[in-house]
Amino acid sequence: MSDIPLPQLSQMTAGVLTRLSKLRRQVTTWFWVxxxxxLAWAAIALLAADLALDWLFRMDKPQRAVMLAIIGAVLLYIVFRRLVKPLSATISDDALALEVERLNPHLHESVISALQFSRMEDLSERGYSPVMIRQTVQRGATASADLNFGNVLxxxxxxxxxxxxLFALVLLGALVVGTFxxxxxxxxANRNLLLGDKEWPQKTYLLVERAENGKVVFPRGEDWTQLVTVTKESEVVPENVSIEFRRARGRAxxxxxxxxERQFEAIFASVIEPFEFRAQGGDAYTPWVQVQLVEQPALDDLQLEVVPPxxxxxxxxxxxxxxxxYFVLKGSTLRLQGTANKELTKAELSYRLQKVEVIEPPPAKPAEKLAEGDSTEATAESSPAPTKPEPKKTRTYEVERHTPLSITEGMKLKGELPPDEVAGTQYTILLTDTLGLTSRRPTTFGLRIRADREPRVRARLIGIxxxxxxxxxxxxxxxxTDDFGLTDLRAKFRWDLLAQGGEDAGKSSGAGEIPFESLKDAFQGKPPGELALDEAIELGPHQIPTGxxxxxxxxxxxxxxxxxxxxxxVPNxxxxxxFLVRVVTEEELRTDLLRREKEQRQEFERLVKSEEELLTDGxxxxxATRDVAALTQEQKDQLMQMQKRQKVYGTNTGAIGERMANILIEVENNRLEEANGKLQGRLQEIIKPLRELADQDMPGLVQTLDQVRRQAAAQQPRNEAITTLxxxxxxxxxxxxxVLALMVKSEGYQEAVNLLYEIQKSQQDVLDRTIKEQQERIKKLLEGAKPAESTPPGNK
Incomplete structure (x- = not known):
């Protein structure tokens, strides 16, 4: 008995699989039915609705086409939803088995277990008991042997x-036969399936006059009278006929x-847009008629050209x-030319301008004579003061202009606007064709006046x-610089006395202009657009008081x-x-220069100390590095810091030299002494070594420091470089x-000079006050008055 081979698991479930396949075919048949x-009943309902709608509302061809498309779309959706989608889905054996077990709870999932275990291989390797698996499959196959799987449907x-x-197919067959x-x-069928032109039986037939191929031509923008006639084959002539509009704004x-007797008319006023219409009277509806509009005269091409001033x-x-x-310069001329879409009889340019009118004031009236009995001091020579004339006034108003344009070759036009007619406004081109039609949508363009910018002036003072x-x-x-050309350049000045007193007590301000004669030739002929001027303004001739x-x-x-x-x-x-400067006395300027010179000396003293500290660090x-083979990172960083400090000292030294040079230039520009005077000579003695220090000596120190840093790992070259440093x-x-000694010496000399100036000024003040006192005493003696005792000027 043990030698009899056991059937395979898949053979044990063959009957179950056969019945599941039969169930799958039954499901497919169920889906098809x-x-x-x-689908059949939906087609019947849609076709019936289509017939009813067309019978009641007499749909035109586009509407019938839309209905046919809707019917087709609905039927395609039903085919996809009820046939394609269900039939394209693959139903697995497991899914069918689960559905069978759902309706037969007593199986306790034995069928699905049998199917799944029958497909498994190498059960012993997976740790399953072959005997138990075989019994499970046998139990599932036996439990489902007597079941009818078709009961799930x-x-x-x-x-x-x-x-x-079956009933729907009979109806559809009858419908097909009935169409014939x-x-x-x-x-x-002709109207809704074939989209033909057959009409439903009716008692009235209407004809739209002058319509060809479903179209009628209207002139755009003009009134149009449309006629509709009741044909002779009509049994009933309606009392009223109306027009229905489609794609028309504001009309129904x-x-x-x-x-x-058989004719009706309707007037379409000012038709400017295409639309469709049909006539309805009695039980008759005409096909929709498309309105085509004749274009009004318009410009196909417009070219504008501006001629600058x-x-x-x-x-x-x-x-x-x-x-x-378009932005154009004021004073430009505008030229235009264009081509119209049809022949023209008239073309003009319409626009509005702002005009300014000068209102002359009335003549001044003399004051009325004194009334009798008024002041008795009036003499024959006295005359009343004239009334002050009123200033001129202007009035701004707007005018409308129509400038004709010349027409050539029937369709081309051109014209030109002079500068006084070119303004920041909107321009409209009005056209009239041979039929007398005018532009309903005329061509327009706008101009804006672009201001000519004023000259850009950049100036700086030198040595002041x-x-x-x-x-x-x-x-x-x-x-x-200017966009187009310059005609004049001058300096304008104004002075205001900050503290009145002395000889200038009665005059507190003044103003003037300084033209530059050297530019006279430059402004002749074509004015330059760019100008460079390096000159000097002499203050002496303008006698500007100190203070x-x-x-x-x-x-x-x-x-x-x-x-x-x-x-x-009006040029720009x-x-x-x-630029604001203060006009001072020579003593005040010398004192200020001395103060600034001291500030530079003090700053230079700090640089000398800093340089000595840098020497100590070196x-x-x-x-510390004389006997070492290589520098440490800290020593390298120290060298880097020394190099940066030396660069800063060189920059600061150069700045002091430049400021001292500015003081020298100020001495020359203010003419504090003759050319090559002692003060200038001392300043030059200071400036020259300062510049050598900034341009040669200190950059040399920076290079040597950099050489020391680069020789950080070489002892002998490094020691030599440090010694040189x-x-x-x-x-x-x-x-x-x-240089510092020269600065101190120069300061001492300048202080002595300033002291001498102060002494000289004090002596001059005493002398002026004495002379003034003497003049007052002499004046009083001559007038016979007793002179008052006065304190001597020196004791005040």
Missing amino acids: DGLSR DDREFRVNSMLL TNPLLNIW TQTMKKTG AYTGLSPQPLAAGRGP SGMVVPKARIPFSCRV SGLTFSFVAQDNDNVPDEVGAP VGASSD QALEA LKQQEATIAKMKQ
Whole structure:
């Protein structure tokens, strides 16, 4: 018995799989019957609705096409939803088995277990008991042997669907036959399935006059009278016929006027957009008629060209189409030319302008004579003071202009606007064609006036601080640019006395202009667009008193000669920033220069000390690294810091030299002494070594420090470089001390000079006061008055 082979697990479930396959075919048949039934009845319902709608509302061809598309879309959706989607889904054996067990709970999942275990291989390797698995499969196959798997389907619903499908197919067959035998169904099939032009049986037939191929032509923007006629084959002539509109704004229907026994008319006023209409009267509906409009005259092409004012020297410039509003210079001329879409009889340019009118004031009336009995002091020579004339006033108003444009070749036009007609406004081109039609949507373009910018003036003073003496010269560098050309450049100044007293007590301010004669030739002929001027302003001829605040700027004028609203040319004027200086006495300026010189000396003293400290650091570094093979990272960082400090000292030394040079230039510009005077000589003795220190000595120290840092790992070259560095530093410090000594010497000399000036000024004050006192005493004696005792000037 043990030698009899046991059947395989898959053979034990073969019967179950066969019945599941049969169930799958039954499910497919069920889906086919259900889907086709729904599809057939949906088609019947949609076709019936389509027939009813077309019978009641007389749908036109586009509407019938839409309905046909809707029917097709709905049927396709049903096919996809009820046939394609269910039938394309694959139902597995496990899913069918689970459905069978759901309706037969007593199986306790034995069928699905048998199916799944029968597909498994190598049970012993997976740790399953073969005997137990075989028993499970055998139990599942045995438990399902007597079951009818087809019970999972609803037999009653299947029978109902089958009957409905059969009945629907009969109806559809009858419909197909009826389209050939029944006149109404034949008309419906022609209209709604074939999209033909057959009409439903009716008692009235209407004809839209002058319509060809479903179209009628209207002139755009004009009134149009449309006629509709009741045909002779009509049994009933309706009393009222109306027009239905489609794709027309603001219109729905319009009642036609009866003008004859079988004729009606409707007036379409000012038609400017295409639309569709049909006539309805009695039981008749005409097909929809499309309105085509005749274009009104319009421009197909417009070219604009602006001619800038002559002073600009620019050539005519075209204006890009459709890029408006266009910005043009004031005083430009506008040229235009274009091509219309049809022949024209008239073309003009319409626009509105702002005009300015000068209102002359009435003549001044003399004051009325004194009434009789008034003041008796009036004499024959006395005359009443005239009334002050009123200033001129202007009135701004707007005018509308229509400038004709010339027409050539019937369709081309051109014209030109003079400068006084080119303004910042909207321009409209009005056209009239041979039929007398005008532009309903005329071509427009806008202009904006672009201002000619004033000249840009940049100026700076050279060698002048905030204080000058009355006889000083003020060097400057001025750069002027303009878009088109310059015609004048001058300096304008104003002074205001800050503290009145002395001889200038009665005069507190003044102003003036300084033209530059050297520019006279530059402004002849074509004015330059760019100008560079390096000159000096002499203050002496303008006699500006000391103690005044002087404000001046450089003012440039361009070559804009376009007249303004009242006819006067107004060039553009640009100015530089204002410069403010104080006019002081020579003593005050010398005192200020001495103060600034002391500040530079004090700052240089700090640099000398810093350089000595740097020398000490170098000596310490030399002692610490003399016998070492390589520098540590800390020593390298120290060298780097020393190098940075030395660069800063060099920069600061150069700055002190530049400030001392500025003091020297101020001495020269303020004419504190003759050329090559002692003060200038001492300053030059200081400035020259300062510049050598900043440009040669200290950069040399920086290079040597860098060499030491680069030789950090080489003992002998490094020691040699450090020795060279220390010698350079000592020489530099000695040179700095020499410069410092010169600074101290110069300060002492300048203090002595300032003291002498103060003594001289005090003596002059005493002398002036004595002379004034003497003059007052003499005046009183001559007038006979007893002179009052006065204190001597020196004792006040």
